[in-house]
Amino acid sequence: MITYVFPGQGSQQKGMGQGLFEQYQHLTDQADQILGYSIKKLCTELGYFDVNHTQYTQPALYVVNALSYLKKLEETGEKPDFGAGHSLGEYNALFAAGAFDFGTGLKLVKKRGELMGRITGGGMAAVIGLDKEQVASVLEEHHLHTIDVANENTPRQIVISGQKKDIEKARAVFETIQDVKLFHPLNVSGAFHSRYMNGAKQEFKQFIETFHFSPLSFPVISNVYAEPYQQERLKETLSQQMNSTVRWTDSIRFLMGRGAMEFEEVGPGKVLTGLITRIKNEAEPLTHHADSTEKNASNGQQNEQAESDAHSARMSAEITAHSLGSAEFKKDYQLTYAYLAGGMYRGIASKEMVVKMSKAGMMGFFGTGGLDLNDVEDAILSIQGELGQGQAYGINLVHNMKHIESEEKMIDLLLKHNVRHLEASAFLSVTPALVRYRAKGLKRRPNGEVTCANRIIAKISRPEVAESFMSPAPENMVEKLLRENKITTSEAELLREIPVAEDICVEADSGGHTDGGVAYSLMPAMTLLRDEMMKKYRYNKKIRVGAAGGIGTPEAAMAAFMLGADFILTGSINQCTVEAATSDRVKDLLQQMNVQDTAYAPAGDMFESGSKVQVLKKGVFFPARASKLHELYQRFGSLSEIDQKTLTQLEEKYFKRSIEKIYEDIKLHYPSAEIEKAERNPKHKMALIFRWYFRYSSQLAISGSEESKVDYQVHCGPALGAFNQWVKGSELESWRNRHVDDIGKILMTETAKLLNDRIALFSQKAL
Template sequence: MITYVFPGQGSQSKGMGGELFDEFKELTAKADSILGYSIKQLCLEDTNGNLGQTQFTQPALYVVNVLSYQKRVAETGKKPDYVAGHSLGEYNALYAAGAFDFETGLELVKKRGELMSRATGGGMAAVVGLAPEQIVDVLQQNNLQNVEMANFNSPTQIVISGLKTEIEKAKDIFEAVKGMAMFIPLKTSGAFHSRYMSAAKAEFANFLETYKFFNLTIPVISNVHARPYRSSSTKQNLIDQITSPVKWTESIRYLMGRGEMEFEEIGPGNVLSGLVRRIKREAEPLVIEDSGIDDCIMEQKVECKESFINNNQSLQVQEESSVQVADKGATPGALFFITPESLGSSQFKKDYNLKYAYLTGGMYRAVASKEMVVKIGKAGMMGFFGTGGLDLFQIKDGIKYIQTELDAGQAYGMSLVHNMADQEMEERTIDLFLETGVKHIEAAAFLNVTPALVKYRAQGIVRDRQGKPITSNKIIAKISRPEVAAAFLTPAPERIVAKLLAESKITQEQAGLLKEIPMADDICVEADSGGHTDGGVAYALMPAMIKLRDEMMVKYRYYKEVRVGAAGGIGTPEAAAAAFILGADFILTGSINQCTVEAGTSNIVKDLLQQMNIQDTEYVPAGDMFELGAKVQVLKKGLFFPARANKLYDLYRQYNSLDDIDEKTKKQLQEKYFRKSFEKIYEDAKAFYPAHEIERAERNPKHKMSLIFRWYFGYSSRLALSGSEESKVDYQIYCGPALGAFNQWVKGTELENWRKRHVDEIGKKLIIETAELINHRLKNIVG
């Protein structure tokens, strides 16, 4: 296990933070806005000598500690098992554990620093070499009644705090004590962590009245109690901390008693690292049978039953409270049990810089439009641009638009649909992603890992300071079959790595690193949907895929967990709740987003989709995998396409060439289905398909028939996307039953009309009402 420890006042130094301010520009800008001055300038230049003043020191340390933590998590890809902070550093520990967001923590620290800086007439000093009981004896015997112990830094390093006059008087007294090593007066204006801070404590308590904190996701060791925080006592601990001593020695001993524990200092300096080493040398682990860990800290982030019963006044989750980690005006008694932000994997959200564990899929031919991706990204979610069926110019145009419209740090990705017919195009698309700095891709319809994916995965992979491989190019693989999932949960195939290495497309170092990581950072299990899903059932797929993931994690000893998301059939809060209960780390929606203002399809198609119900879809052959018999799901209500598509596949299976088909059927195909002759279609195919496909067709009449039949699938898609009146009954509209369920959910509301539907509002509504629904369900379960 590992504990991150955050330093407090006294660890500051000019130059702290270094390049972190430029690396985390968004957080730095937020800090400047809250503080009213440049945090970077204060830490790096300190022109006016303010860094040593409490009202400046505390915010500066808080910011640098946060940036250091963000950097560490990005490098390692995981969170610690425990966190602790020394005095001010405890605010960083609480931030890491999710009690509040960056801005809220900085507001609290800013106020704390201001209040503590007003304290006058007090002083502090470090006493080194004496045990606590010896210090108590010295204070009592010399009538130093206005001095008390403030920081228990190690068994023989104690900080005393009290009236400045008595601290000065204590110096000569302590230096005369046998065994005394050093007496070091500290540069402070007040008697911190003592009864002389009572006025500041009272004012800070009033200030905290407007704040509400979320449940902790990592155990935080309290300075006041040297035990893990209870989520319900966060506010009181912060109030008490101002006048209570810092029980650092006991805190470290408690953590030592939890088992094999490593400690890592996060922030400037190495003061705490030295104290931890000293405590390990001078003290034994504190083994306590009852861990005292908040029962609410669990993977599902479900609060304990007792808390639920005691607070069962309200289950309302307002959107504004879900957006802010610490809600400042919450209704008294409101129960923030599961929130929209707490759904899914917190690490997944951190890795992709998301507010919600919610993605939108990259629907074909930019139905998942660039505008859709921007809308979703600005709302704290992530969308994938639908590159399938587009040429490189169109893809590059979409990337440039998205990158221009989104702020730094706002998430986006590109879909990559497996191109069986043209793997060169697949690699050229990957090259474009690398050239334009695309960091996230959604790999869809892959049956196995391809060289293009391995090439993308290899670029940007390096070792961190501890020798672990970290990746900058992330792959989320959409899968619905265990063997495909296994391929993405396994390191890159050796034969492909060797080939890329021989072609100088990757380096020797990258080839070595590829052996230590899976092909995908995350997998998304796609059940019954509009994509290549084999009609999978989520209730069967999710448990099996999670078990497979767990087995692969053990087999390959990956240092970072592969997250498992859910897609397909998610169009209502009930469906989303089921996905999260099944263990989904995130959810991905598709069909419901193509009936929105931002969807890149025709208004006629949206009108049709708005009227559909859950029974209005049918499985048909996938045009891009026609010969394999892969299936996709499409709208059937009012359309001939599904019946015609399935007939084409039946004919392909039955006959070896067009010549074998009877004349009546051939006439029907050309006049009714295609409205074009076979010869004319084949001429078009020659201009569209790569040369090797045409050469194969010339040799193999059955493959030629396949190319001609596949033309109909592209033709029907183009009809739908353009809204052509030429042959409306031939529209091919990818769609799963989730949209039918969504239509029923929003019936009678403003969202019934697709012209009022926006992808970001749908995402927020779905995730917010999912949290509310789970709260209600849990109330019924435990009540």
């Protein structure tokens, strides 16, 4: 495991951040706007504001630490397992864990620096050679009751804080003690982390209440408690930090006690690296939690700490949002949460949705179904332009049985732009295009392991389809691709050792194309099949099985994870969010639906075969009208066989235009071969005209057209109805407050809480 540690005041130096400000110019500009001065000049130019003054030190360090972290994230592509920061540095650890964005953190730090900078007349000093009990004993023995212990930096480096005149008195005392190696006054203007910060703390507490904090993506160790932050007490703990002891020694001991732990300092200097080395040499790992009397000696917070102790005693056994799902899956995709958002067609799963998900440590898939290649390419370039290295995103590809060449062109586009993650939807078997995508970037490590640059997450609902994706690529396809020089001999060899998809997403009853499967039956069958395939092919790496369909509440997500899901994928609930690229009118309809407000209707892209999609039925006529069209198609051989009254009804009520005009439009957009077939085959012509209605109804919905709201075709499953009921009465009741990343974090956080509660309840019943 690895912990990133972020330095606080004392690590600042002139020239820090050089190169970073230019690399992250947009954030540098944002910082200048928030601060009202140039952060680059502050850090790099002499004669500008004094970077050693608290008011300026704290924003400067926060910005440099934050940019250093972003650079490290781009270089490694991996987030740490834990985060910690020394005093001010704790804000950077929280930023890295996603508690707030860059700008919000800077606003908090700016206020903190201003408040602490106002406190004058105080002083601090480092006592080196005594432990915290010995320092406290000296203060007690010599009646230095006006001095507090501010920092426990190492077992034998304790910083005291108080009025300047009292610090001078203490100096005279400590320098007479034999074991004191050094009494070193610090160059500060105030008595930080002491009772003298009480006023600043109260003012900051009021200020911080106006901000929103998101769930943490990995644990951050609190200076106040030397244990992981509790999400519900983030604001309170940050306020307490100003007048509480920085318990750095116990924070590092706590992390040492988690197991094999590496520490990396992120930011200017190596002050913390030195402190950690001394702590490792002088102290044992903290594998249990100290009693509350010891913990609260400095600030009299026994009641608050007792509550924290009780919480922390459960930490090792508790499930958290970031611990749900497969750790290997999250590592491979560089995710914080085992949570994905599926690719809804025609870009409803928009580039904005994908970017939001990625920046929150989750992964979304851009919905390419029904879009031309130029639109998809524009979206890919836009997404890549907004995301940094290591931030995961994917592209959805819907199988098109009638136009295989379009699938090949899409794969060409993905390979051209190095898109590494593909969501394969509605495939009935493995195709050459998917095999070619999988082959590119395959390599063998020195230890013999095969590594894959391109990953496929296959959404399936049938065991026979899952089996084909869990198997190595079909030999005949591999040989054909090899003969056509579409893959190399080395790629062909490596393809034989890995499954086509190492991640399978089991799709139960859902919006759009669905087999209406039941998760409780599908998941056990698929995980059993996975185990059999692992034995059959002796794969070195486990195939992950995720769950989708019907997930819109913590209860549903809990069921998925309890059934063995390595990750979950949501769909319908994301269509009713700010980021979804559909109309406000559709979102207004979706916000009102309940679990019973969907129906199955014929699918436009597979109209002749009678394949079904699940759609919204409340407030629209589309399901009934689509079914009527399919019924007419089955009954008659041509339009001329349908009675005039019915044809008039179709033109006036369904299509809002004549059949002749529809056919003229079809001839403009369909390949000549299709039109020639329609001229020869009246039933095929009827199918093309009826299928036009499905494209028309989809476009009506996406655009929010007033032309015929009752004809809106909106793919949706009952999960959204369940979600609507769950959030009823809360801020999320309105879709205008729903953001895909917030929904993902809240759903995972509440799922973890629910699991912990249920496990505790079962344990109590067992006793």
